Amino acid sequence: MNPQRPSGMPYQKYLPAHERVEIPLTDRTWPARRLTQAPLWVSEDLRDGNQALAEPMDVPRKRRMFDLLVGMGFKEIVIGFPAASRTDFGFVRHLAAGGAVPEDVTVSVLTAARADLIEQTFAAVEGLPRVIVHLYTPTAPVWREVVLGRERAEVHAMIRQVAARMARLAGEGTRFEFSPEVFNLTEPDFALEVCNGLTELWDASPDRPVIHNLPATVEISSPNVYADQIEYMHRHLERRDAVVLSVHPHNDRGTGVACAELAMLAGAQRVEGCLFGNGERTGNVDLVTLALNLYSQGVDPMLDFSDIDAVRRTVEECIRLPVHPRHPYGGELVYTAFSGTHQDAIGKGLARAGEDSHWSVPYLPIDPSDVGRAYEAVIRVNSQSGKGGIAYLLREHYGLELPEERRADFARVVQAAADDSGLELTPEDLRKLYHATYQA
Ligand SMILES: CC(=O)SCCNC(=O)CCNC(=O)[C@H](O)C(C)(C)COP(=O)(O)OP(=O)(O)OC[C@H]1O[C@@H](n2cnc3c(N)ncnc32)[C@H](O)[C@@H]1OP(=O)(O)O
Numbered sequence: 097m098n099p100q101r102p103s104g105m106p107y108q109k110y111l112p113a114h115e116r117v118e119i120p121l122t123d124r125t126w127p128a129r130r131l132t133q134a135p136l137w138v139s140e141d142l143r144d145g146n147q148a149l150a151e152p153m154d155v156p157r158k159r160r161m162f163d164l165l166v167g168m169g170f171k172e173i174v175i176g177f178p179a180a181s182r183t184d185f186g187f188v189r190h191l192a193a194g195g196a197v198p199e200d201v202t203v204s205v206l207t208a209a210r211a212d213l214i215e216q217t218f219a220a221v222e223g224l225p226r227v228i229v230h231l232y233t234p235t236a237p238v239w240r241e242v243v244l245g246r247e248r249a250e251v252h253a254m255i256r257q258v259a260a261r262m263a264r265l266a267g268e269g270t271r272f273e274f275s276p277e278v279f280n281l282t283e284p285d286f287a288l289e290v291c292n293g294l295t296e297l298w299d300a301s302p303d304r305p306v307i308h309n310l311p312a313t314v315e316i317s318s319p320n321v322y323a324d325q326i327e328y329m330h331r332h333l334e335r336r337d338a339v340v341l342s343v344h345p346h347n348d349r350g351t352g353v354a355c356a357e358l359a360m361l362a363g364a365q366r367v368e369g370c371l372f373g374n375g376e377r378t379g380n381v382d383l384v385t386l387a388l389n390l391y392s393q394g395v396d397p398m399l400d401f402s403d404i405d406a407v408r409r410t411v412e413e414c415i416r417l418p419v420h421p422r423h424p425y426g427g428e429l430v431y432t433a434f435s436g437t438h439q440d441a442i443g444k445g446l447a448r449a450g451e452d453s454h455w456s457v458p459y460l461p462i463d464p465s466d467v468g469r470a471y472e473a474v475i476r477v478n479s480q481s482g483k484g485g486i487a488y489l490l491r492e493h494y495g496l497e498l499p500e501e502r503r504a505d506f507a508r509v510v511q512a513a514a515d516d517s518g519l520e521l522t523p524e525d526l527r528k529l530y531h532a533t534y535q536a
Pocket residue numbers: 144147177179180181207208209210213232233234243244277313376
């Protein structure tokens with residue numbers, strides 16, 4: 097029996113996704129697929145991440161972030177919205193001045209569909225040898241009506257006019273990207289019509305492909321619905337080999353990572369997101385989690401997280417926001433167990449870790465040392481802990497083998513001390529307590 101009662105909250109105000117937009121696909125194939133390689137990762141830290149900050153990054157912080165991204169192995173990096181501010185424009189010019197952009201890295205800039213912004217954007221990227229100019233326009237019905245006050249055909253005409261202007265301004269190393277804003281709320285036939293039109297207008301080819309980026313600008317549904325929307329586009333986009341299908345999930349429902357993963361199953365080749373999920377509102381999809389989720393499946397993430405704490409520190413300094421201690425893979429506490437039965441299992445697993453050809457330590461999805469974490473922090477003791485964890489810490493820190501017959505007794509002593517103080521006991525506290533209990 098379920099004893100729950102109505103909340104009294106006005107849930108009737110909201111429509112489910114399938115009443116807001118047509119979901120076109122029923123014969124989906126993505127559920128049967130597997131992820132076997134990393135997508136092309138695109139960092140949005142310097143644009144979508146930056147526009148979400150109370151204090152946007154200045155040029156030195158942007159440069160630090162840029163160098164971090166290059167060092168980690170990103171090959172496409174969004175460097176800003178140059179028409180937004182003097183700082184954004186200045187940073188693009190700073191990079192164009194030379195030296196910082198390696199030959200295998202392509203930078204990208206975002207612009208809205210306005211002639212003045214387009215002119216400023218192209219002025220900013222002058223001299224950059226490889227650049228993606230990314231155009232976005234509202235295409236979803238509410239955005240068309242509320243933001244632009246235009247009908248579908250008028251919006252389409254506006255997009256084509258601006259895209260033609262971009263084609264005229266583009267230099268040799270310029271490529272194009274388009275985002276129908278709030279793709280996941282846009283009528284599927286309209287998204288397709290606009291994207292296919294731009295593929296043709298920009299004369300995309302396999303050696304100069306267009307990027308069609310299909311953002312879940314605001315999440316509206318469970319991730320399977322987004323995957324259906326992506327597979328529909330994947331199957332119907334024209335000149336498919338001249339199109340890079342990109343996704344750009346946000347995290348309003350807390351399912352940005354799941355959306356990106358299912359979208360990759362559904363045909364997405366490229367993923368835009370931010371480190372540790374920074375970005376507008378609840379953030380852009382978190383590239384750390386996505387990449388290390390692949391790693392935990394035996395897939396090379398193609399990004400270097402071997403010192404994840406250094407990555408986290410740099411991000412925290414650049415964006416001036418903390419990463420949550422429980423953030424997947426990078427949070428301070430994510431390889432730590434306080435609870436007794438988990439500690440017992442981890443301790444036993446670590447003791448035989450060398451014997452297996454693959455990682456199989458209970459409760460640790462990856463080996464903390466792979467991301468630069470020490471084993472010392474894995475087990476910590478408080479009132480939730482048991483004899484296994486206590487014995488582990490005394491052994492690891494002091495080479496002190498807790499005799500079998502004392503384990504249960506000493507665990508009771510430790511528990512009483514932790515209960516009395518309500519605090520964690522350090523290895524040094526445990527050692528002192530041990531000596532006080534058995535050697536006094
Ligand atoms: C989902 C995303 O993340 S999209 C990226 C969002 N990022 C940003 O907005 C950061 C940078 N933006 C800015 O610096 C400024 O907004 C600017 C420079 C682009 C424009 O500034 P302003 O001219 O002051 O206009 P404002 O910021 O109010 O923008 C709203 C106007 O742009 C229009 N607009 C909104 N999106 C678009 C678009 N993609 N293409 C064309 N016009 C657009 C709106 O209809 C509105 O026009 P109106 O004034 O005729 O009603």
